[in-house]
Amino acid sequence: MDIHLNQLSMVFDNTTAVQEMTTTIKDGELVSLLGPSGCGKSTTLMLLSGLYKPTSGSIHFGDQDVTKLDAEKRGIGMVFQSYALYPHLSVLKNIMFPLRMKKVPKKEAEARAKEMAELVQIGHLLDRKPGQLSGGQQQRVAIARALVKKPNVLLLDEPLSNLDARLRLEMREEIRRIQQEIGITAIFVTHDQEEALSISDRVMLMKDGIIQQESAPQNMYKKPENEFVASFLGNPPINLMTLTKTHESTVYRLADSKEIIQLPALPPEDMETVRLGIRAEDLFHTTENPLFQGEIIHIETIGRDTLIRMQVGSITVRALVDPEQQLQIGDAYSLGVRPGNVHYFHSESGKRLPLQMRGGNWHAKTNVEEHA
Amino acid sequence: MQKPTWKSTLKGYLYLLPALLILVVFSIYPIIKSFLMSFYTDYDFFSDTVNAYGLENFTKLFQDPNFITALKNTGIFVIGVVPLSIIISLAIAVLLNSKIKLSGFFRTIYFLPFVTSVVAVAIVWSWIFHSDYGLLNYILGLFGVDPIDWLTSPTYAMPALIILSIWKGLGFNIIIFLAGLQNIGNQYYLAAKVDGASAWNRFKSITLPLLSPTMFFVSIISIINAFKVFDEIFALFNGRPGPANSALTVVYYVYQKFYEEWEFGLATAAAFVLFLIIFLFTIIQLIVGKKFVHYN
Amino acid sequence: MRKEALSKGTIYILLSLGAILMLLPFVWMISTSLKAPNEVMAMPPVWIPSEWQFGNYSEASESAPFGTYFFNSIVVTVLTTIGELLTTILAAYAFSRINFYGKGIVFAVLLGTMMVPGEMLLIPNFVTVSNLGWIDSYEGLIVPWIASIFSIFLLRQYFFSVPQELSYAAKVDGCSDFKFLWYVMVPLAKPALITIALLKIIGSWNAFLWPLIVTNSQELRTLPVGLSAFTTEAGIKYELLMAASTMVILPMLLLFFVMQKYVISGVARSGLKG
Incomplete structure (x- = not known):
């Protein structure tokens, strides 16, 4: 399922966070939205999720116009920077939560949650509460929770920035592995160029609500289309x-x-x-x-x-x-x-x-x- | 957060509806209504019809010697309870805060009266105040004090009421003061100790100023509550405002006019005067507070 | 280190003396409630009854319909508490998580009404309740008290501390607002809800003036009103009066002993706002 953004704009009070963005994300692709803070990358993700509704423009998932559709009806999975796990629920219950909301029978929900937990390698932690897990483990639970309902798209909002340097490296490989294993379309927001360049099929570099360049990572580094892209990338x-x-x-x-x-x-x-x-x-x-x-x-x-x-x-x-x-x-x-x-x-x-x-x-x- | 839309507005009010319905009918409407009612000079409760409006209630009120007595008694009560209660509870809170074992246990005991029915404890105290067989007179007798007619003499009715009220309200103030004390960082005390300040000086120059917001809050709440005293009187004096109206307070006066004499206009006018007094005090305290309270 | 102003020993002695003064009325109440009539008036006072007269309790509850009072108090307390929790949860959610037109104004008006002493509302509310035909009924005792601005503020503060991302996550996971409130916010706010419930239970159980004026018949009296009426009926039988008082006080004391952490934190929090 391809995702089409057409002339998508988002205006908060007086600031334009996203400006007439038009692009297509192909089925099974991992695309990074990269840019400095305030560039509109997170807003773009919120628009894709349906948690924000755009000021103008449209979003299509495949042939379906989802512009006005609420987040809970879009069939998306999302992973947040702070993991956003339900503190009062065990790991298993956290992963089961989206299924329970869809009224999936308890037995089936449990089986699917366990399967997903195995995929993200936290099968041994099912009875713990989120507070008893390390940051990396919590992020794995968050990924499992996002994927358990078999979403069309996986959205990741700076999922690695709360982790320490070494874990970040490990988790970013994990995310790539899991994404390729299930072949899901994924959109990954980050301000870390190394992260974006290393795991994505395609990078969209944003500034002031406008995509500056979208291309394969190496291409963007080798042939920056403007001075901003050149100056943003590279260390x-x-x-x-x-x-x-x-x-x-x-x-x-x-x-x-x-x-x-x-x-x-x-x-x-x-x-x-x-x-x-x-x-x-x-x-x-x-x-x-x-x-x-x-x-x-x-x-x-x-x-x-x-x-x-x-x-x-x-x-x-x-x-x-x-x-x-x-x-x-x-x-x-x-x-x-x-x-x-x-x-x-x-x-x-x-x-x-x-x-x-x-x-x-x-x-x-x-x-x-x-x-x- | 996103801007409100008509959809979110509808949703918001739907969620507010149950609470708002109750609050509008039983909190907001009565405020307006009682303001209006205080101007009813001829009112028939049974048909809920008003025949005449006027300022008469207020003139009548201030010509009523009972109301003047009620005002005076309320004033005496406030002066009798508030400062004493604050000093005692602050002292206890400071002691409780001095890192001793059992501090939690003591805190529980001091707080007990707060959770009990005013009526029930007032009845217990009326037994303690009993002039012949009461515990208080017995204990005083051990120190050579002659028996006092706590509840039947106009002179001692008010002190009895004040004793009961301080006992009842201490726990609340202590908890608030304790919370305030625990909010004061230890670094100030350490610094003061290094500077060689004595315990009393530390209390005077660190604890008191840093506790002033709490103190301010406690005194506002205590004054408001003291102005509203009723249950204690009703139970302590068995449904009368003390001997010879010696414990007649404003709220009691309101109750009498309203429930015993069915003078709705006069009663609401009295309640309105009470509200104005409380309001005035709060404003004065806010102004004074601005000058002396250190918010950090 | 400098010497402290008071030694540990002095602090203990002072606090113990105070504690004895605080406890004395309760001890005296229970002691009297278990005495035979001749010991009640004994001078010097008898602290421990020579024979424990538990019969005083049954005698007290027979000489006035304390069973009915007790039942009424429980019904009123339970229903007001449940009602208040429901209205509070919904309203606090609206104020903390939904953006709607007029939110600021509504909030400010509610804040303003907290300034007004409840006694001023007594008479108009009495008129309203009698117009609704609720005098001498459970509705009259319960309905006016099932919403509290203070509780809404308390819970709203608590809801604010739940991170926004959690509600986003729940939305994406397929929760409607209501489901999110019910399955996530409410379980998370349990400590605050317990505090609110306890303060309400204590307030409702001990309420006096309102039940006094809206009830006429014995059948609808709550415990404090019934107890107050009983003082006239019992006359000078202090052992019965003390037994009845104990029955009113004891449930709250027990509740407080079990749940004191929540009660005290609730009271402390009300102070920290100031």
Whole structure:
């Protein structure tokens, strides 16, 4: 069953939480709604669940228009950030609850609840009360409760953010496993890019109630459609800077400084100023035609990587470099980048711009065509 | 939360309906009605018809020496009960709060009178106050005090009523004070101890100011309740307002006019005056409270 | 550490003295209720009756229809309590979980009426009840008391503490508002509901002025009204009067001993609002 959102809008008092959203979620897909807090991702989920009713627009589950349908009639399962288990009921009773509300006979409800408990591996905890469970166990119960009535869609509202780092990793694999095992369409809201990129088939990145980009995770990372997407994804964050054209048409300098930048790929020719984005891991040390030259002002070792900050004219550039190198603060250093790894964005709209290759790198060319 | 819709409004009022129905009929309507009734000067209860309105009830009221007595007695009662009751219950609450074993047990005992019927305990006290065979006079006699006519002499009827009322109401105040005391963080006391403050100074400069919101609440409730005293009198003096009207209070006066003399207009006017007095006191306390109460 | 103002021993002595004063009337009541007439008036007082006269209790309950009073008190207490719980649960739910037009105003008006002393409502309510033909009836004793603004506020506060996500979860699980209230909120609010019920039971059992004015016949008197009438009938038979008083007081004392945690927390909470 596909889910279609058509021109969906939600306005609270004076703020627009979701703005004319149109998209389709395919059957059996796990889609992440990603974005900073207040971007409208949770509101979108609430609209999908029927707990909120949209100001305008429509929602279709398959052929059925569910826009006006109440949550209890939509046949959805939902998992909440705080798990929202019924504190007065045992684990088994919690999982049985949706079935009991549907008047499923007690015997059958119990059997189905137990089966579901096995699937999420909490079969040994059935008699406990939620208060006696760890966060991870509670989340498993919440998932079982959401799935036990065989819903059409599984909605997950930041289900992992109350868990500690290690459990979060484990549970996100669990969620992916369970989702694929029963082949349910799932929509997963998160503010954690790593989470979104690692488990979803498709990511929708939102900002100010508008989808900025929807695509497969790697695609979104590799080819951000605008500056926001580029800056939101990636840790350490992408290096962004403004370039201004000099009197020579293929030579750019950093805005607010005289630093001339030797670019491996150029933005469209008619641009006077342009925004350049380069990820820290795409920069490498080179002395041959370096892109940036400057002084190392900061060195940080994160696990197996070494992150440096380098002063280049008036800006600082972050780069992940070979940890074997003996570097010291104050050292002069130079960095280069492969032509396909630079991103240009329109200096006002922030939209991605195609690249002009120097010397015709076919790989980068295809990138340009894809986004033309 | 989402904005109200007509659907949610209908649902909301449906849920409110049972409570609202009762409250409108028996709490809100009577407030308006009693305001109106106090202006009924000619009223026939049996046909529920009003023949004349006017301010006459109020002038009559203030010309009635009994009403003046009732006002005076109520005032004496309030002054007799409230400060004493607050001081005693605060002292007990502070003692109970001093981390001793059995504190729960004592709390239970002090609270017992609160759950008992006023009528029943007033009857028990009337036996204790008995001038010849009463327990109180016997105990006083051990200290060389001559027997007192607690319930039959106009001088002692009011003190007897005050003793009973303090005994009855102590538990409630203690519980409220205890809750207030337990809300005061220990860090203040530790800091004061480090500074070398004596126990009395700690009480004066930490407990009292930090307890002032509680104190404020207790005094408002105590004053309101004291103004409304009735059951105790009825039971203690066996259906009379004490010897020679010595325990005639405003509510008792209302009861007399209304239930014994069927003077509905006069009775509601008296009730209305009571309400105004209570209202005035609450307002005064709110104003005074703003100045002295430390809310943190 | 500095010396405390009072030693532990002094505190115990002071509290014990106070406790004795608080308990004395109850002890004296029970002691008198079990005495033979000649011991009642004995001076110095006899604390422990030489022979326990349990017959005083049966004599007291025969000399006035205490059985009927008891029955009436139970009927009135039970029905008012159930009624109040129902109206309170529904109203508290509306105020805490449903958004409707006029909610603020209705709430403010109810809050305002709490300021008005109940005694002022006595006379108009008497007129209303008599117009409804409810004088001297169970309806008259019960119906005016099956809603309480204080209880609604108390429960509303409690309902607010139930996280919003729980009601979302229940909706998704297929609960209508009413089912959510019944299957989730009510079980969760059990402590608050017990407190509300207990305060109501105590208040209803001990109520005096209202039952006094709306009942005329012996058949409908509640215990306190009956007991008050009995004082005239018993005259100076204090042992019977004390036996009757014990019958009125004892049920509430027992209830309180068993459930005191809830009663005290309810009273304490009413104070913390202030």
